Amino acid sequence: MxxxxxxxxxxxxxxxxxxxxxxxxxxxxxxxxxxxxxxxxxxxxxxxxxxxxxxxxxxxxxxxxxxxxxxxxGSVASPLILRWCKRCGKLIEERDKDCPECLQEGKKRGGLMLEESLSSKKFRGPxxxxxxxxxxxxxxxxxxxxxxxxxxxxxxxxxxxxxxxxxxxxxxxxxxxxxxxxxxxxxxxxxxxxxxxxxxxxxxxxxxxxxxxxDGYIEQRSSEFDGSPLLMVLNAPAIFEEEGKHVIGFREKLLESYLGDHRIMRQVFSEDRARGWEIKGGYRLGKIIPATGMGSSALIEVDPVRAARAEVYGIGNMRHIYGDVYFRRWDYGAI
Ligand SMILES: [Zn+2]
The missing domain is CATH 3.30.70 (Alpha-Beta Plaits)
Structure with a gap:
């Protein structure tokens, strides 16, 4: 592959x-x-x-x-678990209540952002x-x-x-x-x-x-993740199901088959609707499925190889079109 x-x-x-x-x-x-x-x-x-x-x-x-x-x-889904200064867009770390520079409070931001915001720690939209x-x-x-x-x-x-x-x-x-x-x-x-x-x-x-x-991708990525809790972010809606019911938000039991043994320490999620489509004979809407929304994110302890693998194959049901996910080392302040 x-x-x-x-x-x-x-x-x-x-x-x-x-x-x-x-x-x-x-x-x-x-x-x-x-x-x-x-x-x-x-x-x-x-x-x-x-x-x-x-x-x-x-x-x-x-x-x-x-x-x-x-x-x-250059953009990714903005992680709902992070907060950014309302005025200057600076990332507000876990230990801080307000922006240390402008003393404004932080807010979470949905939608898309430039990926570089995660390393520069300053929010920039595409x-x-x-x-x-x-x-x-x-x-x-x-x-x-x-x-x-x-x-x-x-x-x-x-x-x-x-x-x-x-x-x-x-x-x-x-x-x-x-x-x-x-x-x-x-x-x-x-x-x-x-x-x-x-x-x-x-x-x-x-x-x-x-x-x-x-294989090369997984090796490279997992070496970047090693030894740290990770930020996990949905880049697309994800569909989770338990006993025939759709579940919104992350649950360890439902993620086990994708991530192996792991621990979700904190999460912030949104709710969305995924659309099921039929292709043959015209692309038609087949059904509407409750889904965990883009930007839903968690602070998670997980095997780095499993995390890298999930970046390739996604998480949840219908991973070929839903459940795209990315990970970063948690570099956003003491937990
Ligand atoms: Zn600020």
Whole structure:
């Protein structure tokens, strides 16, 4: 297995659907793993059925390829367990109540942040360039068109601007990597990603920057983690289930199969909804699943190799599109 890295660049506006109200359709600021899978799955199903079958891209139980969310260049989910000064954005360490410099209190921050914030200990958000486009409906056919009640009124589409760049990562058997690159390139141009594609949205360009064997990755990462409790952060919603019920937040019992023996010392989590999708014959919403939200995070004692492995394969159910997680040495003050 290898990790393929690269970037996705918008060459037309992008609309990545999320829940809106009225006739406003907001966009997410990033591309969820399920959306990348949807684009590729649609393309392969129609154009290259053999690769579709080999990658088992629509198999939620035993897929060959794991997709990761494509976040704006250089960014990660902001860990909800950390606090940042309201005024200067400095990280407030565990022992401090307020910012030592401006005496302002700290607050947790959701959404995305530049990864370098974790080492510089100063919060910086990614640059997200977006616009709101107003359209007049022409047809009511097709799933991207607004509902009947908007048939005569304009509607507004949130869009990420052309030139926006996102980090791409996926995990797959090395033998398929060249075919996959070709498929991504063609799918990005001829199929596109996200909503309103019939209105000229969603065209993307792929660029590939590297491939890395997972054994080397795990060895390297685990040596960086050694001998310290870790910060664990969800980079995507995660689905946990116990006796047929969905569980929100981290529980040792439910994480054991991914992390081995470990101890959760503290956690802060949010609740989200994961969307289950069907690919064959059009990418359709199958079900909505309660999930632990992006940014949910914990201070955890865990085997460094298991942590590195979880960065590759994710945690929870449907790890090929959900449950992407990252770890850092806990370097945020005495516990
Ligand atoms: Zn401050």
């Amino acid at each position: 290898i990790i393929l890295r690269g970037s996705i660049r918008a060459i037309s506006p992008l609309h990545i659907g999320t829940v809106g109200t009225g006739n406003y359709h907001p966009t997410l600021p990033y591309i969820p793993a399920r959306t990348i899978r949807g684009m590729l799955g649609n393309y392969l199903f129609n154009e290259k059925r053999d690769l579709f079958e080999k990658l088992r891209i629509d198999d939620d139980e035993n897929p060959s390829i794991h997709f990761k969310p494509a976040l704006p260049e 640059e997200i360039r977006s616009s709101i486009d107003t359209k007049c409906p022409i047809t009511r056919r097709g799933h991207t068109s607004p509902g009947e009640r908007y048939s005569l009124s304009p509607y507004n589409i949130g869009a990420l601007l052309p030139g926006s760049e996102f980090d791409l990562r996926c995990v797959l058997p090395g033998e398929y990597v060249d075919d996959l690159k070709d498929a991504f390139r063609e799918a990005g141009i001829f199929y596109g990603i996200g909503g309103f594609r019939s209105k000229g949205y969603g065209m993307v360009e792929f660029d590939f920057t590297g491939e890395e064997g997972i």
